[in-house]
Amino acid sequence: MPRIQSPSSINLYKQCPRKYYYRYILNLEPLPSIHTLRGNITHSVLQHFFDVDTSKLTMKNFEEPLKTELQSLLVKFWNESKKNLDALSLSSDQLIFYFEETLMMLLNWFEKFTQKMKSFQGLSFSEIFQKLTxxxxxxxxxxxxxxxxxxxxxxxxxxxxxxxxxxxxxxxxxxxxxxxxxxxxxxxxxxxxxxxxxxxxxxxxxxxxxxxxxxxxxxxxxxxxxxxxxxxxxxTQSDNMGDYPKNITPLCKYSTGQCDYYEPCMVQKTIPELVQVKLD
Missing domain, CATH: 3.90.320.10 (Lambda Exonuclease; Chain A)
Incomplete structure (x- = not known):
């Protein structure tokens, strides 16, 4: 029976079959990163933005209340992720930078959303908001x-x-x-x-x-x-590492980091050793 694939797993295989092997055959989780965590927070904000109470809003007054709600959602999900953020061992300045950058991204999205709202003619705020939800x-x-x-x-x-x-x-x-x-x-x-x-x-x-x-x-x-x-x-029918060749590219190791599986891949650890890495 074929493995269940996803857009992510398919693109990962095309990027590097060996990396696919570590991630989806051995089930070795990728290392946590601020980019992944910040992406998850951003998605949560945009997912819940459309659930806010808009009963008192009109086309004349909606911008500031909705912008405030968007910012509040970011603070909420950022704080809920504090434990995971702290585990990244980033400095306070780095965390502030990524928070502010995330806020700017969301406000950029909100500006475009506001333009869409205003492009409709002859409809109430609630009708337009529903159309764009x-x-x-x-x-x-x-x-x-x-x-x-x-x-x-x-x-x-x-x-x-x-x-x-x-x-x-x-x-x-x-x-x-x-x-x-x-x-x-x-x-x-x-x-x-x-x-x-x-x-x-x-x-x-x-x-x-x-x-x-x-x-x-x-x-x-x-x-x-x-x-x-x-x-x-x-x-991807095989469970054998040898059937998943390395694709050595600049993405293996670069100036600001390296592939999550660089160490086990480049030092040629055995499967039992890799499983132990996962357990540790």
Missing amino acids: PLRELEIASKKHSLRGFIDAIEDLEGEKRVMDYKTSKRFELTEEYRLQLAIYALLYEEKHGYPPKKVGIYFLKDTGKHEHTIPVDKALLVWAKREVAFVHEM
């Missing part, structure tokens, strides 16, 4: 493709379904890795609903310019997703 944090699974994925947001803009993802990265381009992730989301959506979304895309939260990048979903995109999913299923 996406389905959030949805898990979609496919038995047919032995595949599952977590979708950040599914938007319905005048009957046009869009599957969107939030990214906190500093690069604002739809790389092949991002495109494949989005293609797999489109494939999952199509199987669940019987038709594909109109578009898939990413909100680059640091991007103060275009911010929102989308691509249309066509047959070629879905065929590509199916082909890549099938390929990774075929290549």
Whole structure:
């Protein structure tokens, strides 16, 4: 029976089969990082933003109350993550920097959201807010493709379904890795609903310019997703390390860090030793 794959596992295999082996065959968790933790906090804020009480808001007064709610949500989820943040052993200045940077990303997103709100004519605040409220944090699974994925947001803009993802990265381009992730989301959506979304895309939260990048979903995109999913299923049937070759690139070790599995990979630890690393 094939392993259950995800957009993340498929992209990880394509990046480096050996890294896939450590993560998904041996189940060695990646090292915690401020970027992963901050990303989780940001996603939580945007997930819960649309649940705030808007009963007293109008198109004339909504901006400051909603901005305050957004900031309060960041403080809430940041504080709830304090134990994990402290475990990173960052300095106070570093934590302040990442908090403020996260706040700026969220305010950037809010500015674009406000522009969308104001673009509607002849509707009340509640009607517009409801139109712009996406389905959030949805898990979609496919038995047919032995595949599952977590979708950040599914938007319905005048009957046009869009599957969107939030990214906190500093690069604002739809790389092949991002495109494949989005293609797999489109494939999952199509199987669940019987038709594909109109578009898939990413909100680059640091991007103060275009911010929102989308691509249309066509047959070629879905065929590509199916082909890549099938390929990774075929290549990951084995439990033997030797069937997962290293892909040595500058991502193995670089000026500011290294791959989470650099040490076990480069010193050629045995499987029992790796399992012990996990247990320790």
